[in-house]
Amino acid sequence: MRRYETIFISDPDLPEDNRATLFEKMQGLIAEHDGYIAFFDEWGARKLAYEVKKKKRGYYVLMDFCAEGSLIAEMERIMRIDDRILKFLTIQTEEEVDLDAVKEQVAKAKAEKEAAQKAAAEKAEAARLEAEKAAEEEAAKAAEAQAKEAPAAEAPAEEAPAAEAPAEAPAEEPAEEPKSDEEDA
Known part of the structure; x- marks a missing residue:
């Protein structure tokens, strides 16, 4: 069994459910051929360096998996046929792998x-x-701080009305009106 990495770019305009079925199809294909997916990483929509199939953006996905070589030919055939996939690239990262060691590595x-x-x-x-x-x-x-300021503010406020009270008191007393000449007559 060998270890591979496949990166593919799907159409960014695909609805989420359609994209999910595409991903499930790729994962199912690996499982059908007795492969093991170490990880499946969605990078999301990104700008392409150049237009591919009249698209300026693509939805990137990276798969790291272990499988036999026969799977790669079948997977790439399906990717070429599927219009939802703009581009893909598969590389072999390891010649011979111990599947149990890979599973332990993934679990860790x-x-x-x-x-x-x-x-x-x-x-x-x-x-x-x-x-x-x-x-x-x-x-x-x-x-x-507000509680400390409140008593300090209240003390001057209490003194101020007391000081104002005498000033108001004379104003409240009725002033004698000057007698006019008409009243004397």
């Missing part, structure tokens, strides 16, 4: 990836909790 890589994702999630959660704690502390400090 998946475990490392999951561990890294878990660590990243835990780190993000810790950062979120720390940010929440910092925000709560900041809010508490702001409330404390």
Whole structure:
């Protein structure tokens, strides 16, 4: 058994379900020929260096798999016929591979990836909790500062009305109206 990498570019305008059936077809073909897919990586839509079948963009997919050589001829024949595939290239990466070793390597890589994702999630959660704690502390400090400012602001405010009260008192007293000459008469 040999190890291969195939990269193919599919039409970027394909609906998602149509693209999924194409990918399943390629994976099924490998499984039919007793192959093993080490990984299947969708790179997504990218700009092409030049137009291919009047398309400026393509949806890139990389497959790393182990299979017998007879599969490659059949897979490339199907890719040439299928209009949904713009271009493809298959290379042999290893002459003879131990399938069990490849499976172990893939399992180890998946475990490392999951561990890294878990660590990243835990780190993000810790950062979120720390940010929440910092925000709560900041809010508490702001409330404390506001509480300190409130009594200081109230004390001068209480003195100001007392000072204004005497000024208003004379204004409230009725002033004697000057007597006019008509009233005397």
